[in-house]
Amino acid sequence: GENVEQHPSTLSVQEGDSAVIKCTYSDSASNYFPWYKQELGKRPQLIIDIRSNVGEKKDQRIAVTLNKTAKHFSLHITETQPEDSAVYFCAAKASSKLTFGTGTRLQVTL
C-alpha cells in the first residue's frame, strides 16, 4: 500500500519567515495530495490540495508543489504569522483512501 513520509516532525520559525514541509510518497498511482492543518484540540482542516495533473498551486500565503517523477510534494508558507502555529499533515490518495504523513508541528515565534 501507499507509504507517506513527512519531514520535519517539528519546525520552529520566526514570525515573517517562510516554512517548508516536505512529503514523499511511494505509490506512483497516487493522484491527489491534500494538506491539512490541525490546531490544538481541533479537527484537521483542509488548507490546500493539488492533483497530479498540476505542478504547483498557490493560495495567498500558502503554496504546494508536486514533483511526480521524484514522488514528493511540499507545502510552503510565506510571511508566517503566530496563527500559523499548528500541526500540518500531508496526505496522498491512491485508489479509495488517503494515507497521511505523521505530521509536522510548526511553531511560529515572535
Added chain:
Amino acid sequence: GAGVSQSPSNKVTEKGKDVELRCDPISGHTALYWYRQSLGQGLEFLIYFQGNSAPDKSGLPSDRFSAERTGGSVSTLTIQRTQQEDSAVYLCASSFLQGDTQYFGPGTRLTVL
C-alpha cells in the same frame, strides 16, 4: 450548511466495556471514513464506506473493532471489550465522492480506564 458531527465528544469507559461512537456526515456525501489519532500522533485509517459498496475494513486493528453505516448516512463505530490502548481521538470524515476532499468531524475523545 452543517458539517460533519460526531457524538459523544468525550467518552470515558472502563476496560472491558463496549463503546459506540457515532458519526453524522455532511448531507449528500457518499463516502465516509473513520480514523484514529493517538495523542501527538498522526491519523490512522480504520475503515471506509462508499455508497452501497462493501466497506474497506483494512485498517481495523482487531476484530474488536467494527463499523456500520445504515441507510448510507449515519455511521457507528463499535469497540468491544475496550483496552487501555484504545484510548485516542476517533475522527470521522466524509466526502461527496470517493477521492474528493474529506471534511472532518470534531472527533470523539475516548479514554479507557
